[in-house]
Amino acid sequence: GAVVSQHPSRVICKSGTSVKIECRSLDFQATTMFWYRQFPKQSLMLMATSNEGSKATYEQGVEKDKFLINHASLTLSTLTVTSAHPEDSSFYICSAHPSGPRVEQFFGPGTRLTVL
Amino acid sequence: AQSVTQLGSHVSVSEGALVLLRCNYSSSVPPYLFWYVQYPNQGLQLLLKYTSAATLVKGINGFEAEFKKSETSFHLTKPSAHMSDAAEYFCAVSDQPGNQFYFGTGTSLTVIP
Numbered sequence: 001g002a003v004v005s006q007h008p009s010r011v012i013c014k015s016g017t018s019v020k021i022e023c024r025s026l027d028f029q030a031t032t033m034f035w036y037r038q039f040p041k042q043s044l045m046l047m048a049t050s051n052e053g054s055k056a057t058y059e060q061g062v063e064k065d066k067f068l069i070n071h072a073s074l075t076l077s078t079l080t081v082t083s084a085h086p087e088d089s090s091f092y093i094c095s096a097h098p099s100g101p102r103v104e105q106f107f108g109p110g111t112r113l114t115v116l
Numbered sequence: 117a118q119s120v121t122q123l124g125s126h127v128s129v130s131e132g133a134l135v136l137l138r139c140n141y142s143s144s145v146p147p148y149l150f151w152y153v154q155y156p157n158q159g160l161q162l163l164l165k166y167t168s169a170a171t172l173v174k175g176i177n178g179f180e181a182e183f184k185k186s187e188t189s190f191h192l193t194k195p196s197a198h199m200s201d202a203a204e205y206f207c208a209v210s211d212q213p214g215n216q217f218y219f220g221t222g223t224s225l226t227v228i229p
Binding site: 034041100106 | 148150157158159160161165210217220221222224
């Protein structure tokens with residue numbers, strides 16, 4: 001149990017286009033989902049915290065108009081990278097916290113974004 | 117505020133040798149502590165977690181970690197390394213369920229045959 005999926009796993013796009021990444025909790029409900037960005041050989045950097053039915057909370061330095069986050073249901077959060085540029089190329093990972101008292105987060109397999 | 121320090125960005129051990137990955141934390145409240153493993157181009161898999169119950173926590177794949185409050189440490193160990201243990205390991209801390217995790221910078225484990 002506690003599986004989180006991400007789609008797509010890889011995406012290549014042209015500079016200036018927008019890309020949507022989906023994060024789904026497959027067998028549990030997640031009140032809170034998190035979006036992270038990971039550069040090669042580095043740790044995960046939290047971008048934003050997404051709560052179902054409310055606006056996402058962005059970390060300092062993350063442009064909310066560029067990285068649009070929607071958490072429309074208890075099993076789905078989406079991250080849209082708008083007007084992507086080469087510097088947005090990265091590995092994006094989501095995690096989901098199950099509703100209730102469990103303390104751990106469950107991570108998706110990640111999405112490799114390459115912007116040409 | 118919470119933070120995590122992982123000493124040693126790269127650790128190499130021989131197959132069959134003891135694995136020791138270090139993690140020290142800083143937290144203003146009793147922490148929840150986690151170890152995750154990441155294989156190339158994959159997400160993070162939970163190895164084990166500390167939630168203020170037993171201080172010695174056993175996880176998957178033979179790993180365990182001991183919470184030492186006096187040393188603010190949560191080091192990860194495995195008695196005998198296997199080739200399949202080669203991966204990136206992250207220590208993380210949180211202050212309560214549903215709140216963000218603070219990750220360490222990660223330790224890359226290499227297992228030498």
